[in-house]
Structures are given as structure tokens and as C-alpha cells.
Amino acid sequence: MNLRATNRRVARVVAAVMQKGGVGKTTTIINLARAAVLKGLRVLVCDLDPQGNTTDALAPDDLDEESVSIADALNPSDKDRVPIKEVLVKTIWDGVDLAPVTSPEALATVEELIAAAKHGREYRLxxxxxxxxxxxxxxxxxxAPSLGLLLVNALAAAEDDELALVVMEADRWSTKGLVMLRKTVEGVQRYYSPRLQWAGILISKWRNTNDEREKLDDIAAHFPNTEVWASAADDYRDAVPLWNKIKTEINAGKGMDESSDVRLRVTAAEIYSRVVDRLMAGKEAA
Ligand SMILES: Nc1ncnc2c1ncn2[C@@H]1O[C@H](COP(=O)(O)OP(=O)(O)O)[C@@H](O)[C@H]1O
Ligand SMILES: [Mg+2]
Known part of the structure; x- marks a missing residue:
């Protein structure tokens, strides 16, 4: 037996899920990338949202619309597909690579091509x-804020080490939406990726209102197989606060640790750092 091959360390894959827009998925992914690289982890971010907000935040300035992108790596046509290594770009942060979106149309078109492909629609990523x-x-x-084929590809991206991370606000969600999200993840677990697991539920834009605090139990009831990372027991310390400065810093290309605002530099950075620890739990250290 080739021990080298069996012991080869492979990445843990984490997909941010929530079909509602504006809940903080992109902000979370960017901050987690930063928190992970500060721990010395080698990080790849895949932007699977045609809107390309993650790419806008992380990509170097000279990335132009004509550049190859994640869409090319997913192309079901052997003739048109580009190897992922040719698509990856360095980002504003050393140690974080990015599979970018360079044009919204390209990713939308490729999703249609994947849907029309005869085989392997769920496994392109x-x-x-x-x-x-x-x-x-x-x-x-x-x-993207969708439960479509690209999301299914994201959830089936790793054969044996993948987590679905729910990102949501505590007070703006619909029961129907959560049921559909849960069914989508469970459908992927059942048919395409049995080793896919729930990571947990990250509560974003937390204002610590009564309404939000009361709704945490309802959220937990929708996801019996995973944990809501906000609880009275620790004074809701793992919910990401609604702080406009978080948005400002990300738009300025700064990590929380680089902020001049001590709330971000300490409190927010620590929240994301603990999320990375949770995501990497059970994985051998580098
Ligand atoms: N914790 C937060 N505090 C303040 N603004 C936030 C926070 N998280 C996200 N935002 C802002 O809210 C908007 C939507 O967030 P985003 O991460 O893009 O959500 P999604 O990717 O789910 O659509 C963005 O303008 C973002 O900067
Ligand atoms: Mg987004």
C-alpha cells in the first residue's frame, strides 16, 4: 500500500449556503479566508456567484473581464474547459488564492451548459x-443566493471532506426557505455526496434584540443535525455583530485584524478565528 498516497493531506471544503441574498455569505467567506491564512492555513476561495462580489473584494486590480474564470474550469465541453490551475489568481492577501468570476454572463452560461450536459451535472466542480x-x-x-445546480456542485465538490456552512440573520428568514435549504443539502447528502456534513449556523448582522434572541430556538429546530453558533450561555459571542465598519473595511481591502477600530481588530477577528477553528476541527494540523 502506498502510505504517501493514503496520507496525503487534502483540503477541507466548506460551502456557504443560504438562498437569500444580503445575509452575509460573501462577507463571511472573505473574513474566514483572512482568519484562516493568519493561522497559517493554505486557502483557496472559489467564487460561485455570478455577481462576483467575492472576486471584487479579493482579486488583484488588474484582473480583467476577458480573463479566464471559474466558469471556464466548469465548462462541460472537453474542448472549452480550462484546468483550474490556469484559472486561479493570487489575491490581496498572501496565502489566499482565488478562483474568480470575471464576467457574470460566463458563469450563468456555464450553469446552463452543465444543466444540459448528459452526465455528471453535479460533479463539475x-x-x-x-x-x-x-x-x-x-x-x-x-x-449565489440560489438553490440551483451551481450550489449542488458546491455541496458535492469534495468526495469525502466537506461541510455546509449556513449563514443567516436571526430575524429575517422564512420557515419555507429554511425547509428548502435543508432539503437541498440533505438531497445532496443522499444522492451525490454522503460524506457531506453540516458545519453549523453562523448568525450574521446580530443586533442582540429580543426578537433575534427569541428566534434562535426556532432556527435550531429547523436544523436538528447541527448547531447554531449563538447562545445565551456565552452571551452570543459567536454571532457576528451588525457593524457597518465591517463592510467598510472589507470594501477597503482590509481584514478585521488590520482595522484601526478595536472592536473589529479584536472582537470580530476573534469570532472569525473561532469559526475557522470549528471548521477545521478534526483535521490534522499542517
Ligand atoms: N456583520 C455585518 N455588519 C454590517 N454589514 C454587513 C455585515 N455582514 C455583511 N454586511 C453587508 O451587508 C451586505 C450583504 O452582505 P453579503 O456578505 O454581500 O451577503 P450575501 O453574500 O449573503 O449576499 C453587504 O453590503 C455587506 O457589506
Ligand atoms: Mg454574496
């Missing part, structure tokens, strides 16, 4: 990522 799984400790996938 898995196939694309295969060659680089051993080069990262953590692969973070940002998703």
Missing part, C-alpha cells in the same frame, strides 16, 4: 478541484 485538493488546507466556496 469536484472534477475541476481534484488537481488542487492537495495544495490547500481549506477551500471556501461562496455561493
Amino acid at each position: 469536484r472534477e475541476a478541484l481534484q488537481p488542487v485538493l492537495g495544495e490547500y488546507d481549506l477551500i471556501l466556496i461562496d455561493n
Whole structure:
């Protein structure tokens, strides 16, 4: 038996999920990438949202619309597909690589091509990522506000080490939406990726209102197989506060640790750092 091959460390893959827009998925992915790289992890961020907000925040300035992108790596046509390594770009942060979105249309078009493909519709991202799984400790996938085929690809991206991270606000969600989200993840677990697990539920834009505090139990009831990372027991310390400065810093290309505001530099940075610890739990250290 080739021990080297069996012991090869491969990335843990984490997909941010929530079909509602504006809840903080992109902000979370960016901050987690930063928190992970500060821990010395090798990080890849995959932008699977045609809007490309993650790419806008992380990509170097010279990335132009004509550049190859994640859409090319997912192309079901053997002739048109580009290996993921040719698509990856360095980011504003050393140690974080990015599979970018360079044009919204390209990713939307490729999703249609994937849907029309005869075989392997759910596995295009898995196939694309295969060659680089051993080069990262953590692969973070940002998703569009949708439960479509790209999300299914994101959830089935790793054969045996993947987590679905729910990002949501505590007071703006619909029961129907949570049921559909849970069914989507469970459907992928059942049919495409039995090793897919729930990571947990990250509560974002937390204002610590009565309404929010009361709703945490309802949220937990929708996700019996995972944990809501906000509880009275620790004074809701793991909920990400609604602080406009978080948005300002990210837009300025700064990590929380680089902020001049002590709330961000300490409190927010520590929240994301603990999330990374949770995400990497059970994974051998580098
Ligand atoms: N904790 C937060 N505090 C303040 N603003 C936030 C916070 N998280 C996200 N935002 C802002 O809210 C908007 C939506 O967040 P975003 O991360 O883009 O959500 P999604 O990716 O789910 O659509 C963005 O303008 C973002 O800067
Ligand atoms: Mg987003």
C-alpha cells in the first residue's frame, strides 16, 4: 500500500449556503479566508456567484473581464474547459488564492451548459478541484443566493471532506426557505455526496434584540443535525455583530485584524478565528 498516497493531506471544503441574498455569505467567506491564512492555513476561495462580489473584494486590480474564470474550469465541453490551475489568481492577501468570476454572463452560461450536459451535472466542480485538493488546507466556496445546480456542485465538490456552512440573520428568514435549504443539502447528502456534513449556523448582522434572541430556538429546530453558533450561555459571542465598519473595511481591502477600530481588530477577528477553528476541527494540523 502506498502510505504517501493514503496520507496525503487534502483540503477541507466548506460551502456557504443560504438562498437569500444580503445575509452575509460573501462577507463571511472573505473574513474566514483572512482568519484562516493568519493561522497559517493554505486557502483557496472559489467564487460561485455570478455577481462576483467575492472576486471584487479579493482579486488583484488588474484582473480583467476577458480573463479566464471559474466558469471556464466548469465548462462541460472537453474542448472549452480550462484546468483550474490556469484559472486561479493570487489575491490581496498572501496565502489566499482565488478562483474568480470575471464576467457574470460566463458563469450563468456555464450553469446552463452543465444543466444540459448528459452526465455528471453535479460533479463539475469536484472534477475541476481534484488537481488542487492537495495544495490547500481549506477551500471556501461562496455561493449565489440560489438553490440551483451551481450550489449542488458546491455541496458535492469534495468526495469525502466537506461541510455546509449556513449563514443567516436571526430575524429575517422564512420557515419555507429554511425547509428548502435543508432539503437541498440533505438531497445532496443522499444522492451525490454522503460524506457531506453540516458545519453549523453562523448568525450574521446580530443586533442582540429580543426578537433575534427569541428566534434562535426556532432556527435550531429547523436544523436538528447541527448547531447554531449563538447562545445565551456565552452571551452570543459567536454571532457576528451588525457593524457597518465591517463592510467598510472589507470594501477597503482590509481584514478585521488590520482595522484601526478595536472592536473589529479584536472582537470580530476573534469570532472569525473561532469559526475557522470549528471548521477545521478534526483535521490534522499542517
Ligand atoms: N456583520 C455585518 N455588519 C454590517 N454589514 C454587513 C455585515 N455582514 C455583511 N454586511 C453587508 O451587508 C451586505 C450583504 O452582505 P453579503 O456578505 O454581500 O451577503 P450575501 O453574500 O449573503 O449576499 C453587504 O453590503 C455587506 O457589506
Ligand atoms: Mg454574496
